[in-house]
Amino acid sequence: MEYRRTAVIKLDTPSDAKPALRETVEQFKHCANRASEWCWHGRRQIPPESGCQPETRSVSGDDDGYHVTSKATAERALYDPLRDETDLTANLVQKGIRRAVEAVKSGVERLKRGENTSKPHFSADSVVYDKRSATFHRDHVSLSTVDGRVECEYILPDDTEKPPTKYVSDDDFEFRMGHLQHRDGDWYLHASMRKVEADETPDPDTKHRTVLGVDLGVNNIAVASTGRFWSADEFNHWRREYEKRRGSLQQCGSRHAHENVQSIGRKEDGRFEQDLHTIANELLEEAIEYGCSHIVFEDLTHIRENIPDATWQHVWAFRRLYEYVEYKAKEYGLSVEQVPPENTSKRCSTCGCTHDDNRNGESFECQKCGYENHADYNASKNIGFRYLRRRQNADDGGAPVGVALNRGTLNVSGEYSPASDGLNGSPRESPRF
């Protein structure tokens, strides 16, 4: 049996190392964004009317003939120029290119399914390290930067029963790779760790599954089954301002005004995309902290019908958020799934009773059992449970599965177990706002 865990470790970075780390992050993003640009616009980078021959490249197995989704093709074309443009080591340049190729691949898959998407953009301060570019120790890490190696001590809580100390201090868990993240002025190492118990054969079907359910909505962009809320206030404010400006510009009716409307839209989209990246990162962190293997959303295909109050901007934000979570999750080995959305907001997550009167705006009160909670939180739990029930009916009734809740895990037959990873507490529910 193989266990994978991600330990989120705060780093004690020597102050003279910070400029090198910051520059490494910037140059890594530069690699990823340059590679994304190149792979996404692929084979039509030189317009035919320019008189130049479009660049010809061999089409390998998984390329779609337009976008480049082959790591080898991308590395052949980009490795040398990016080594020249940056001070990164060969390994980090390669990782930056690969990060972009993975994201472009996900984008191409979405295009094939007929979904809207656009070129992946990397704005989060994050660098991928493997065992060649980093040396992981039990109390510190040595990281390759634009200016040689930098050593950072871990800041670990004393309690060895709780993550991240629990995994970092356990010699049975080996470091596999890490993501260096810079957030609110602090540096973190998200270390992917693995423990293998040799006497058991790994069997992916009976792997323990914990699910993070996520509800999307117009008042809260996202609510996780662990009770974490991401408010849509800022987004809704932006949206109303945008509509106002658009309205006043459109009254002018000129072509100039029309172009202005479009450029405002683009600029604001960009700003809000940053916020969606942050929400996606925090959703990932929530899943990691609660030891989840799956993040489950409602099916987005007909989301406009399921959330009648949603405007086109909300639908845009939901899709973007889903895409970001989907490609970031891949790097951590988490799966992202969708379930049918019918009645997730009207169904009681405690007794299963579905009734139109159960939900009243943001409050949920079950007509049958009296369960009361925030309506979006109730919905996020239903989304998690729906995925579990479908999996159980599908093929692996015996697999231990549960939905991650605020203070533990609830399995499909309603048995509660407190969080094993130190998130102990009573089964009391108190969603965080």
Ligand SMILES: [Zn+2]
């Ligand atoms: Zn009920």
